[in-house]
Structures are given as structure tokens and as C-alpha cells.
Amino acid sequence: MTLTPVPFRQFVLKVHSRCDLACDHCYVYEHADTSWRGRPRHASDEVLAKAAERIGEHARAHRLPAVHVVLHGGEPLLAGPARLRRAAELLRAALPVGCTLDLRIHTNGVLLDREFCRLFDQVGIKVGISLDGDRAANDRHRRFADGRSSHAKVLAAVALLRESEFRHLYAGLLCTIDVENDPAAVLDALIELEPPRIDFLLPHATWDTPPKRPPGMGRTPYADWLIAVYDRWTAAGRPVPVRIFESVHRTLRGRTSLTESLGLDPADLVVIETDGELEQADSLKTAYDGAPATGFDIFAHSLDEVARHPGMMERQSGLAGLSTDCRACPVVRSCGGGLYAHRYRGDGSGFANPSVFCGDLMKLITTIRDLAPGPAGIPEQSVPVEPVLTEAQLDELAHGYGSAPTVTALAAAQLGLTRRLLAAVAAGRAETAEAWELLTALDAKAPRALDAALAHPYVRAWAVRCLNGEPGADLGALAGTAAVAALRAGVDFELELPVHEGALRLPGLGRVLLDRAGATARVTGDAGGFTVRTAAAPLRIDWDTPNTPNTADTAEGGPWQPVRRLVLAGGWTVALEDTDPQRDSHQWPVAGRLTGAEVLDWAGPLQEAWELIRRDLPGYAPGIRAGLGTVTPLTAGPEGRDISAASRQAFGAVGIARPATAPILALLVAHEFQHVKLGAVLDFHDLYDPADDRLFHAPWRPDPRPLEGLLQGTYAHLAVTEFWATRVRAYDGLRSDAADAARLQLATWRAHTVDSVAVLAGSGSLTALGERFAAGMRATAEPWLAVPVGEQAERRAREAAAENLARWRARSGRTAPAGT
Structure with missing residues (x-):
């Protein structure tokens, strides 16, 4: 390849x-x-x-x-x-x-002064400082040419960055390891300076000029030094992110590294x-x-x-670019062969060697693995990587909204994550080689077509299932995604695709029903369509015939069942996804294939719901149009209950059981897309301490909720509250059952939202960005408290909240609604 x-x-x-x-x-x-x-x-x-x-x-x-x-x-x-x-x-x-x-x-910080800091504030430059620990550690190497210490000047520089005026410029500290320095003293000295992040760097060395290994320190002094730091860092509650430790945690779970010195990322x-x-x-x-x-x-x-x-x-080149020894190593996906420079040997082998720190990396990774056991797949909560959003975009989202450019940036970041997940699934597996070769060729020839194929929400859901070893994760399905990308690009290809339950599936395009239950079918494609070859006669699907994958045609019958797309007035195109088996990523059962009449039953309410969103939720509409491209029909819930869901692993999709009215459909769309947005933010930004395992009272539920559940619900209810506030304003001065119901809904949801923001803010577990989100949500929600709803609605809302709290106390055995 x-x-x-x-x-x-x-x-x-x-x-x-x-x-x-x-x-x-x-x-x-x-x-x-x-x-x-x-x-x-x-x-x-x-x-x-x-x-x-x-x-x-x-x-x-x-x-x-x-x-x-x-x-x-x-x-x-x-x-x-x-x-x-x-x-x-x-x-x-x-x-x-x-x-x-x-x-x-x-x-190195010795020249950093107030003039530089003011400049960096003006032009948006963040500052990383090199510091090797306390004075004794730092002065071992970081001196002026005349031997003078640089330590005091560096501390003065860091003190400037810790001032409130310049704190936002402080990017972190970089520390080069010397195993003769006291690891505890080094860590304590760095943590005392409150850095946003610490980078511990192995000293540069090769097989020709190996790192120092002082007598009496054993064969793996660098691992031992870092493990001592890790133990102290963990005992202190991990007060600051440490890039090397976070990278080990991530790569052990099949995720990307945060540093070029670990992992297989290109x-x-x-x-x-x-x-x-x-x-x-x-x-x-x-x-x-x-x-x-x-x-x-x-x-x-x-x-x-x-x-x-x-x-x-x-x-x-990832795994393929490593030495034979490295490729056979059990921790290669975490280690990645170490830093490329550290593999060099001048005997003609060049960089085709393990790292000169090989033994240290092996011991460090296996020790952390054994100290923090867990599933080897992709965790729900992501560790943040480099920022994907501007400060202004984060503020938009913190207030609950999100313009088209902001949601587009989220989508681009999600696409990058999907690419990395697919690479992790395909790496070194013979059964994915043919599909992977086509995908990499399309990345060069037709990147837009490839992006469109990978943007299908359930591609990521499938990749996560594969990496977690979950049921329904067939590695052969990668060929379906590759075929879709080639079909979108209109290029010739030939691939072996899996057949399950008599259907060959093309994620995001549709499925072909076959008269056999074989395991695979050979598919060839070109600009005009594709041909499926099995033991039976070849089956040709042409794009210029009815029911192509790019229309909302509702004709029944025939082997080709496309995903129907509704092009709504006002610029929103949405797919009704009823063919991809990965669509069962939502918590509720999915509906089967929609009939033509059922598609029409969706089309009218969706158009009306979209018009309501544009009119009544104008701050949310551009983001929905930019980021929500798929609605997955769910089976109806119990009578009188509206059913909807979002999946953390399926950006761009929501699941909904079609409700009785278009306004409720509009409300469900807006509500669930709030979850989609916030989940995408959490993939790249920490808003809270994931180690906080307390449960909290959520006023809308009788069961205790973890911190992320409370955050997700509060964020979603910003849209719910604004929806009802708009409707109450429309009913101003009117008395009717619908008006009274709207006033009760507003009284209920604004109280829930404001109260939950207060619980989040008082939890003590929000990061600085999380506090910013809490402040933004509060600023959006509090003005709705001034919208008059009448004493009856207020009283009924308070009574319902008190009843909910009583149920929560009975269920949790707690007497107070704070975290337990």
C-alpha cells in the first residue's frame, strides 16, 4: 500500500x-x-x-x-x-x-518581562517555559555561560504568567529528566507553580551516545524516576495534567497520543x-x-x-516503519518505538532499531497499565488534545448556542477523530488491508468524497465498537465505508463486502437485499453505479434509475434500498437513516425500514419543525443546519411518552420516535442536538474532573446522576427552556389550555436549569473552562426567570420539583441534593 x-x-x-x-x-x-x-x-x-x-x-x-x-x-x-x-x-x-x-x-524565560507579556496578550501567543524543577535540579544543566544560575529569573517569568492579567498566556512547563535529581522534589517544585500542563522529556540520546545510567540505579533508571513521579502525582490527586502519563493512559486504550515520543500516530x-x-x-x-x-x-x-x-x-508509516523487534512487542501501540531520534545507531541500521530507552518505556507503560487497569477500547470520556475551537467559539457554546462556523469546526474535529479511529482499527490487520488501501488512495485523489463517507455518523460508532471488542463489530464493514467513498468519488473499484442477514450495506447510502445468505459479495463500482456479484447472477445498480442514493424517492420494492434524504425549505437537508445496523447506537430500539408512506409522514412534520426552529430558536438553527444531517427513526415509546436520544459516538445524528406534533418534534431535535454538541466539546476539552465519581440530584430525574450526566442535561435544557419561553411570549395575555401548559413548562424548566447550573458551579470539580461554561449557561438562563408565567404555574412547578426531590431522597438515601 x-x-x-x-x-x-x-x-x-x-x-x-x-x-x-x-x-x-x-x-x-x-x-x-x-x-x-x-x-x-x-x-x-x-x-x-x-x-x-x-x-x-x-x-x-x-x-x-x-x-x-x-x-x-x-x-x-x-x-x-x-x-x-x-x-x-x-x-x-x-x-x-x-x-x-x-x-x-x-x-527559557530569563528575558520574559511585562512588555513581552503585554505583546503576547495583544497578538495571542501562549508561553511555555523550560524549567527542570527546584533550584538544585534546574542548575544542574540550565546555567548561563559563566556558570550563574538561571533559576531565579525563570521563577520571576513564571510569576508574571501566574498574575491574573497574564494567566491565560501560561501554556505550561517543560522539564528535561535527569535521574540524579530527586523526582519528588522536582514534581513538587513544578506543581507549586500551578502550570496548566507539565511535559517531562527524556534527555536526547542514541545508541551511539546513550543516556547516562548512574551506577546503582539499575537498568531502567528513567522508568523508575518517572514511576516515582507518577506515584506522587497520583497520590496528590493528579493536580495538573502531565502529558507523558496522559499519553500512556490514552494509547493503552487505543487512542491517540499527545506527544510524538509515544504512540503510532503519524x-x-x-x-x-x-x-x-x-x-x-x-x-x-x-x-x-x-x-x-x-x-x-x-x-x-x-x-x-x-x-x-x-x-x-x-x-x-506507523507500525510498518518500526523494527522487527518493535513490531513484535506487546506494548508497541503505546510505545510506538519511542521518539524517532532515539532509535538511531550508526552501524548502518540507522533508525531501524528500538529506542535507546526501550527497557525504560516498557517498564513505565506496563507499570501504569497494571496500576490503572481498564478496558482496552475507547473510553467515553476523552482526554483533551490541542484546541480545536477559538475562544470566541467556546464562548458561543458555553452560552448554549453555536454558529454554523463553530459547529462546522466541531464537525471537522470529529472527522479527524474518526480518521484516527479507523486507522487504529485497520492497523496491522490483514482482513482490512484491501479496504484500507482504497481509502488511502482516495485520501489523495478524492479527499472530499472520503470526508463525506467518513462524516456518516455511524462510521465512528462502528470503529469504537471494533476497538472495544463489542458485538456487531465486523472488521469487514470497513470495506463498506471504502466502497461508499469510491462511489461518491465516481472512481472505479473492486472490493469484497460482507453480507449480513441477506443484506449488503453501504453506510450512509443504503443497502442491497440479496437472495442469499452468503458471508461476502464482490462489488465493483464506477461513475454510473455498482455491480454486486455472488453465486447468483450479477446485480447492477445504476444511479440514473429511480431510487438512487441521492434522492428522497419513496418507491417501494426492488433490491436497492437507499437512505432517503429530505431537502427542506430553509436550507436543511436531513437523512432518514433506516438501513445502517450501527444506528442502534442510541439507547432506544430503532425502527425498521420505513415505507414510502412513512417517509412522507416524516417529511411534513420535519419541515414544519424546521420552520419553528428557525423562527423560535434562531440561536440554535444555524448550528443544527450545519451539524445535524441524520435523524434515525426509533420505535414508539409507551403511550404519551416522547422518545429521543443522542449517542456520544455518533456526531451528526439524533434518534427520535416521531411525535404527535411538529412543535414537539422541533423541541426534540433542538434538545438532542445540544447533547451532540456538548459531547463533541468533551471529546477535546475537559470541563470537569473525571475522577469525581459523586452522584448529584438532577431536578428532572428521580435517580442520582454523575457529574457529566448533570452537565449534559443542564446544557440540553437551555434549548428546552428557550423553546417554552418563546411560546409563552407568543401567548402573552391569552388564556387557553395550550397557553397554561406552556407557562407550566417554562416555570419548570427554567427552575431546573438555573438550579442545576448552581449545583455544577458549586461542585468544586469544574475546570476553568467548565466554570466558563457554567457562567455562560447561567447568563443565558437567568433572563428567562423574568418572563411572567403566573402564580399557578410557579406553584405547580415548585410542587413537582419538591415531589421529585422527595423521590430522589428516597431512592438515594440522602437528605440533601448536593453531590454524595
């Missing part, structure tokens, strides 16, 4: 090539590579402008939702405020609309030097002189050309 280069999403921009410290473990000046001697001291305006242009060009070509740029050196602060301002302005101006810039600077980073030369990762400077060089520069070459450099491709 030919590997398609992964687009670069991370860029290290060298703005200065000299340093004001003389750290003896520095890979730039103290290891094998000497290219720094011939570099310009700082990047010129011409280099900065062309670098920004190339990054913007690359982001536009690959439709990247975000890029991450680190201003680096040497010591980047030596470039001065004017040059750093210029770099930030050029980068932001060059990116296409909709692409977010995550801009950071990595510095490398997506390129370095731009002060003279405009394009290089591989800086860590390669420790291997041999010239190791990072590519021979490319920003003036003569595009970033796509650099991505095809053999060294870049090697670092994107």
Missing part, C-alpha cells in the same frame, strides 16, 4: 538561532548537528513572510481547521518584541477563513529554520550532523513537497 503523506498541522518556526543560556543537555548546540553555526541569528522579514505564506497555502489546500505554530530558537525572546509581533501578524493574516491559529512560544510536524530551510524534527540533531535536513526551503518548495521527503514519510 502506498502511503499518502499526512498534512502538516504543527510548525516550529525558528525566529532566533542563538541562546542566552549554555545548557549542557541542549540538542541544538551540544549534540551532533552543527548547522546552527551557519544560520542567520534571526529570521528576516522575508523569511517570516514566506513562512506564513507557505503555512497558509498548506492549510488552504488541505482544509485544515487549525494549525499549531511554535516560535522557537535558540532562545526566541532574543528576536525582540517587534520581530515576534511581525511573525504573529503575518501568520494570522495568511491563514484562510475558518482555520484557527494556535500560536505559542517556547522559552508525525505531522515540520521545522522552518531562520534561513528558511525546512527540516524534520529538531530532536534529530542528536543523531548525526545534518540528520534533520531535507534539502528543501520555503522559497523554492511547497510544504507538500517536504511531506513527501523519505524521512517525513518514514515517520508517518
Whole structure:
């Protein structure tokens, strides 16, 4: 299989090539590579402008939702405020609309002052500080050339970032491990500085220049040191995220790593030097002189050309790019062979070796695995990765809303997650090789068609089931997704697809009913349709015949059963998904194949519901139109009960049993899409402490709820409350059963929502972003308290809430509604 280069999403921009410290473990000046001697001291305006242009060009070509740029050196602060301002302005101006810039600077901190901090506040640069622990640990390596300590100046820099004015700029601390330093003292010193994150970095070394292993420390001193830190960190309640530990936790569960030194994720980073030369990762400077060089520069070459450099491709080849020993290792999916540079041996084998820290990584990973056992699949709660939303977009969502660009950014992040999940499913499995080869070819030839296929909500649900080893997770189904992508692209293909219960399924397009119960069928496709070959006569499905997968045709009969799509006035297209077996991801039973009459029964109410949403919930409508493309019909619930659901693993879909009225359908759509949005946020951002296992009172339920359940319900009820507030305003001055019912609903749901926000805010378990969400929800909900509903509605709502609380107390055995 030919590997398609992964687009670069991370860029290290060298703005200065000299340093004001003389750290003896520095890979730039103290290891094998000497290219720094011939570099310009700082990047010129011409280099900065062309670098920004190339990054913007690359982001536009690959439709990247975000890029991450680190201003680096040497010591980047030596470039001065004017040059750093210029770099930030050029980068932001060059990116296409909709692409977010995550801009950071990595510095030793000794020059950081208030002027720099004010500049970084103005241009949006976050600051990471290198610090190796307490003074004794830091001074072991990080000194000035004359031997003076840098520790006091670094602490002063961190103190600036901890001030309320600049706290939002504080990105974290980077600590290079020295096993002769006291691990407990190092961790305590770093935690005392309240960093948003800590990175512990193994010292750069190769098989030719191995890391120091002091006498008496055993064969795995780096593992032992990190395990001591891990134990102390865990005992302290994990007060701050530690990237290496989080990455081990994630990769043990089949998820992506947060660092290039662990896991099998393809490398997506390129370095731009002060003279405009394009290089591989800086860590390669420790291997041999010239190791990072590519021979490319920003003036003569595009970033796509650099991505095809053999060294870049090697670092994107996952399991296939590792040594034989690594591929056979039981922890390879967590370790990933370690940092690429650490595998180097100058005996002709190059990088085709295990890491020089192999034994340490094995011991660290297996120890953490044994200390924190759990399922090997994908956890419901995600550990955050790099931000996918801007501050403004997070504020939109915190208030309950979400514009089309914001929801589109969420969808793009979910698509990236789906891609990584599929890669994890397919990695190293012979039964998926044929489908994976077609998918990677389409990624290069027809990426939009591939994205459309992978955006089908239940592709991710299937991948998660596979990784968790759940029932209904047939690896052969990957071929169905590959076939859909090829059919959308209109390219020729041939694949073996599974047949289950007499049906061959094309996720998001439909299914073919066959007259046999065989295990597989051979499918060939082209621009006009596809042919299914089994032991029976070949079956041809042409797109130019009725009931194609791109129409809402309701004709009955025939072997091809497409997913029907309703194109509603007002710009919303929604699929009624009744063919994909993975649609059973919702908590309620799904309906079977809809008849033509049943499709029409959905079409009218959905159109009316959409018109109501646009009129009565204008803050929610753009996000729904941008992000909700699938409604899965559910079986009807008990008489008088409306049934709906959302699945954390199926972004873009909701399940609904068609209610009696269009207004209730509008309410269910808005309610469930709130869950969809918040679930997508939680995939990438921590809003609360996942270690908090207390149960809380939710005023709308008799059973105690975990913190996330309370958060999800409160967030969904923002839309519910606004729906009823709008209807109460429409009934202003009118008396009728419908008006009285609306007033009771508003009185009930606004009280529930405001009370639950208060419980969340007082839980003590929200992160800073979670507190921001609580404040946003409160700001949205509190004005509805002023909408008059009358004393009768208020009284009935209070009585119902008191009855609910009594049931909750009886069920939980608690006397207070706070967390237990």
C-alpha cells in the first residue's frame, strides 16, 4: 500500500538561532548537528513572510481547521518584541477563513518581562517555559555561560504568567529528566507553580551516545524516576495534567497520543529554520550532523513537497516503519518505538532499531497499565488534545448556542477523530488491508468524497465498537465505508463486502437485499453505479434509475434500498437513516425500514419543525443546519411518552420516535442536538474532573446522576427552556389550555436549569473552562426567570420539583441534593 503523506498541522518556526543560556543537555548546540553555526541569528522579514505564506497555502489546500505554530530558537525572546509581533501578524493574516491559529512560544524565560507579556496578550501567543524543577535540579544543566544560575529569573517569568492579567498566556512547563535529581522534589517544585500542563522529556540520546545510567540505579533508571513521579502525582490527586502519563493512559486504550515520543500516530510536524530551510524534527540533531535536513526551503518548495521527503514519510508509516523487534512487542501501540531520534545507531541500521530507552518505556507503560487497569477500547470520556475551537467559539457554546462556523469546526474535529479511529482499527490487520488501501488512495485523489463517507455518523460508532471488542463489530464493514467513498468519488473499484442477514450495506447510502445468505459479495463500482456479484447472477445498480442514493424517492420494492434524504425549505437537508445496523447506537430500539408512506409522514412534520426552529430558536438553527444531517427513526415509546436520544459516538445524528406534533418534534431535535454538541466539546476539552465519581440530584430525574450526566442535561435544557419561553411570549395575555401548559413548562424548566447550573458551579470539580461554561449557561438562563408565567404555574412547578426531590431522597438515601 502506498502511503499518502499526512498534512502538516504543527510548525516550529525558528525566529532566533542563538541562546542566552549554555545548557549542557541542549540538542541544538551540544549534540551532533552543527548547522546552527551557519544560520542567520534571526529570521528576516522575508523569511517570516514566506513562512506564513507557505503555512497558509498548506492549510488552504488541505482544509485544515487549525494549525499549531511554535516560535522557537535558540532562545526566541532574543528576536525582540517587534520581530515576534511581525511573525504573529503575518501568520494570522495568511491563514484562510475558518482555520484557527494556535500560536505559542517556547522559552527559557530569563528575558520574559511585562512588555513581552503585554505583546503576547495583544497578538495571542501562549508561553511555555523550560524549567527542570527546584533550584538544585534546574542548575544542574540550565546555567548561563559563566556558570550563574538561571533559576531565579525563570521563577520571576513564571510569576508574571501566574498574575491574573497574564494567566491565560501560561501554556505550561517543560522539564528535561535527569535521574540524579530527586523526582519528588522536582514534581513538587513544578506543581507549586500551578502550570496548566507539565511535559517531562527524556534527555536526547542514541545508541551511539546513550543516556547516562548512574551506577546503582539499575537498568531502567528513567522508568523508575518517572514511576516515582507518577506515584506522587497520583497520590496528590493528579493536580495538573502531565502529558507523558496522559499519553500512556490514552494509547493503552487505543487512542491517540499527545506527544510524538509515544504512540503510532503519524508525525505531522515540520521545522522552518531562520534561513528558511525546512527540516524534520529538531530532536534529530542528536543523531548525526545534518540528520534533520531535507534539502528543501520555503522559497523554492511547497510544504507538500517536504511531506513527501523519505524521512517525513518514514515517520508517518506507523507500525510498518518500526523494527522487527518493535513490531513484535506487546506494548508497541503505546510505545510506538519511542521518539524517532532515539532509535538511531550508526552501524548502518540507522533508525531501524528500538529506542535507546526501550527497557525504560516498557517498564513505565506496563507499570501504569497494571496500576490503572481498564478496558482496552475507547473510553467515553476523552482526554483533551490541542484546541480545536477559538475562544470566541467556546464562548458561543458555553452560552448554549453555536454558529454554523463553530459547529462546522466541531464537525471537522470529529472527522479527524474518526480518521484516527479507523486507522487504529485497520492497523496491522490483514482482513482490512484491501479496504484500507482504497481509502488511502482516495485520501489523495478524492479527499472530499472520503470526508463525506467518513462524516456518516455511524462510521465512528462502528470503529469504537471494533476497538472495544463489542458485538456487531465486523472488521469487514470497513470495506463498506471504502466502497461508499469510491462511489461518491465516481472512481472505479473492486472490493469484497460482507453480507449480513441477506443484506449488503453501504453506510450512509443504503443497502442491497440479496437472495442469499452468503458471508461476502464482490462489488465493483464506477461513475454510473455498482455491480454486486455472488453465486447468483450479477446485480447492477445504476444511479440514473429511480431510487438512487441521492434522492428522497419513496418507491417501494426492488433490491436497492437507499437512505432517503429530505431537502427542506430553509436550507436543511436531513437523512432518514433506516438501513445502517450501527444506528442502534442510541439507547432506544430503532425502527425498521420505513415505507414510502412513512417517509412522507416524516417529511411534513420535519419541515414544519424546521420552520419553528428557525423562527423560535434562531440561536440554535444555524448550528443544527450545519451539524445535524441524520435523524434515525426509533420505535414508539409507551403511550404519551416522547422518545429521543443522542449517542456520544455518533456526531451528526439524533434518534427520535416521531411525535404527535411538529412543535414537539422541533423541541426534540433542538434538545438532542445540544447533547451532540456538548459531547463533541468533551471529546477535546475537559470541563470537569473525571475522577469525581459523586452522584448529584438532577431536578428532572428521580435517580442520582454523575457529574457529566448533570452537565449534559443542564446544557440540553437551555434549548428546552428557550423553546417554552418563546411560546409563552407568543401567548402573552391569552388564556387557553395550550397557553397554561406552556407557562407550566417554562416555570419548570427554567427552575431546573438555573438550579442545576448552581449545583455544577458549586461542585468544586469544574475546570476553568467548565466554570466558563457554567457562567455562560447561567447568563443565558437567568433572563428567562423574568418572563411572567403566573402564580399557578410557579406553584405547580415548585410542587413537582419538591415531589421529585422527595423521590430522589428516597431512592438515594440522602437528605440533601448536593453531590454524595
